[in-house]
Amino acid sequence: MLRDITIGQYYQEDSVIHRLDPRVKLAGTVLYIVLLFAFEGIFGYIMAALALFIVVKLTRIPFKYMIRGLKPVVMILMITVFFNLFLTPGQVLVVLWKLTITKEGIIIAGKMAIRLCLLIISASVMTLTTTPNQLTDGLEKSMGFLNKAKVPVHEISMMMSIALRFIPILLEETDKIMKAQIARGADFETGGLIKRAKALVPLLVPLFIAAFRRANDLAMAMEARCYRGGDGRTKMKPLIYKKEDRIAYAIMMGYILILLIARVVCGLR
Amino acid sequence: MGIIRTDKLAYEYIRRDEEGNPEGITRAIDGVSIDIVPGEFVAILGHNGSGKSTFAKHINSILHATEGTVWVDGKDVADPDNVWDVRQTAGMVFQNPDNQIIGQIVEEDVGFGPENMGVPTKEIWERVEESLKAVHMYKYKDKSPNKLSGGQKQRVSIAGVLAMHPKCIILDEPTAMLDPGGRKEVIRAVRALNQVENITVLLITHYMDEVIYADRVLVMDKGRIALQGTPKEVFSQVERLKELRLDVPQEILLARSLNEMGISIPENILGVKEMAQCIAQEYFG
Ligand SMILES: Nc1ncnc2c1ncn2[C@@H]1O[C@H](COP(=O)(O)OP(=O)(O)OP(=O)(O)O)[C@@H](O)[C@H]1O
Ligand SMILES: [Mg+2]
Numbered sequence: 288m289l290r291d292i293t294i295g296q297y298y299q300e301d302s303v304i305h306r307l308d309p310r311v312k313l314a315g316t317v318l319y320i321v322l323l324f325a326f327e328g329i330f331g332y333i334m335a336a337l338a339l340f341i342v343v344k345l346t347r348i349p350f351k352y353m354i355r356g357l358k359p360v361v362m363i364l365m366i367t368v369f370f371n372l373f374l375t376p377g378q379v380l381v382v383l384w385k386l387t388i389t390k391e392g393i394i395i396a397g398k399m400a401i402r403l404c405l406l407i408i409s410a411s412v413m414t415l416t417t418t419p420n421q422l423t424d425g426l427e428k429s430m431g432f433l434n435k436a437k438v439p440v441h442e443i444s445m446m447m448s449i450a451l452r453f454i455p456i457l458l459e460e461t462d463k464i465m466k467a468q469i470a471r472g473a474d475f476e477t478g479g480l481i482k483r484a485k486a487l488v489p490l491l492v493p494l495f496i497a498a499f500r501r502a503n504d505l506a507m508a509m510e511a512r513c514y515r516g517g518d519g520r521t522k523m524k525p526l527i528y529k530k531e532d533r534i535a536y537a538i539m540m541g542y543i544l545i546l547l548i549a550r551v552v553c554g555l556r
Numbered sequence: 557m558g559i560i561r562t563d564k565l566a567y568e569y570i571r572r573d574e575e576g577n578p579e580g581i582t583r584a585i586d587g588v589s590i591d592i593v594p595g596e597f598v599a600i601l602g603h604n605g606s607g608k609s610t611f612a613k614h615i616n617s618i619l620h621a622t623e624g625t626v627w628v629d630g631k632d633v634a635d636p637d638n639v640w641d642v643r644q645t646a647g648m649v650f651q652n653p654d655n656q657i658i659g660q661i662v663e664e665d666v667g668f669g670p671e672n673m674g675v676p677t678k679e680i681w682e683r684v685e686e687s688l689k690a691v692h693m694y695k696y697k698d699k700s701p702n703k704l705s706g707g708q709k710q711r712v713s714i715a716g717v718l719a720m721h722p723k724c725i726i727l728d729e730p731t732a733m734l735d736p737g738g739r740k741e742v743i744r745a746v747r748a749l750n751q752v753e754n755i756t757v758l759l760i761t762h763y764m765d766e767v768i769y770a771d772r773v774l775v776m777d778k779g780r781i782a783l784q785g786t787p788k789e790v791f792s793q794v795e796r797l798k799e800l801r802l803d804v805p806q807e808i809l810l811a812r813s814l815n816e817m818g819i820s821i822p823e824n825i826l827g828v829k830e831m832a833q834c835i836a837q838e839y840f841g
């Protein structure tokens with residue numbers, strides 16, 4: 288059940304997207320999300336969906352697998368849609384008891400849903416095609432300028448990469464503890480919110496203890512392998528831009544240009 | 557002088573109550589002096605809590621001695637200037653493979669040590685390749701560690717240490733969490749390193765059958781070295797081993813019983829095959 292969460296996990300495949308420099312993918316994702324909010328007309332959405340579709344095809348990751356990653360955020364999506372649907376003032380279409388659905392509400396809720404889906408898929412494309420190490424290397428290198436402001440960039444990116452590495456292990460452990468508790472008669476499924484929250488306590492306590500023990504062991508193992516922070520460290524896979532990466536940047540520029548021209552010349556948004 | 561040498565090493569843990577006030581001390585290591593020569597394969601046995609792990613952590617400068625001194629390749633591990641040299645000379649493999657693999661991909665994990673040491677990129681790749689080949693894990697270099705079996709993960713951990721080009725490897729119960737197949741894989745890899753690459757090995761274990769290939773066995777009890785010698789010497793002291801709460805290998809117990817029955821068999825044979833041969837010889841002439 289918990290293993291269905293695919294956000295933040297790497298999917299091994301040999302594709303153009305996998306081979307791109309992580310900085311390109313980072314920049315691309317950020318740019319994509321910004322554009323998603325800047326061009327919120329029908330045209331913008333069609334372009335965004337099309338672009339994402341092409342990228343997803345290029346990754347060679349089964350679309351089904353990617354969609355599975357959306358499951359855990361369905362709840363957030365529903366809440367957003369719900370509030371937008373019922374709480375937007377405007378031309379009333381349907382009245383359900385005290386709740387009213389307006390035309391504006393439907394439009395905003397629909398847009399919101401599309402936008403969130405695109406956003407989450409685009410973010411998961413990045414994490415699915417980039418190993419955490421590459422991802423954090425990319426972040427470390429693109430954020431390097433923050434070092435001057437005394438931000439511990441290397442340490443932060445190392446923390447992120449370890450967190451990502453341990454997500455599947457901790458999930459597996461949660462599953463195990465849950466099964467052990469269920470076998471002893473614990474009930475996580477029924478009852479009200481408070482009862483369910485209470486049922487989680489005996490799950491969280493052993494989980495936290497196990498996580499701390501793991502962290503301790505890991506810190507020791509890292510030190511034993513001469514880890515001493517970012518200074519004087521070399522890279523096994525240093526980031527160097529290749530031809531493909533330049534082409535990818537060019538394509539991004541082209542994408543922005545098309546959107547801008549369509550807006551300025553044809554008034555499409 | 558040996559590659560690992562300790563002189564009257566002692567270590568005390570401070571036990572604390574729930575508020576964190578000290579309530580007593582545990583003397584986990586109590587006057588251990590050993591000398592391990594380069595290329596030696598030394599096994600350490602001992603029941604739970606006898607101080608094996610605590611001892612191992614001193615060699616890697618993870619714990620610092622309360623009394624006494626440890627030298628690795630002639631360098632005093634207590635000197636802060638030596639810490640990184642020592643950790644590179646004496647690599648350490650721990651019990652739980654999941655808690656020591658840092659990389660998301662096998663090859664990235666093996667490269668972690670050399671990266672920390674500041675080895676140039678090109679050489680890191682060479683080291684990763686040769687280390688993975690040495691433990692026969694090269695074909696898994698692109699895999700996620702989560703998809704490997706326990707024995708394979710442990711061999712990756714060994715490769716990770718090898719890539720740092722150590723002169724000596726300390727393994728703290730590397731097979732404790734593995735199935736019999738995984739245990740064999742790991743022990744075979746360790747023996748190969750010792751014999752082919754001539755790396756000094758210090759193997760801590762609970763399993764008697766893993767120490768038969770060792771040049772020397774040390775048995776620890778209450779933080780002291782209670783018994784030492786070649787595997788055959790150590791295992792022939794059945795009563796003493798029982799006193800130290802260790803399981804005596806079945807072969808030796810069998811030899812004992814046979815002797816009592818009047819069939820004369822040497823009491824220091826290890827390994828099922830050797831045993832069978834010996835019985836066959838005795839019985840059928
Ligand atoms: N962090 C600690 N704090 C306090 N006491 C400790 C700590 N770690 C170990 N000890 C104590 O030190 C003694 C030796 O422990 P150590 O872990 O070295 O034994 P071991 O021989 O490795 O045992 P095992 O076979 O279970 O791994 C034990 O009595 C143990 O209770
Ligand atoms: Mg131990």
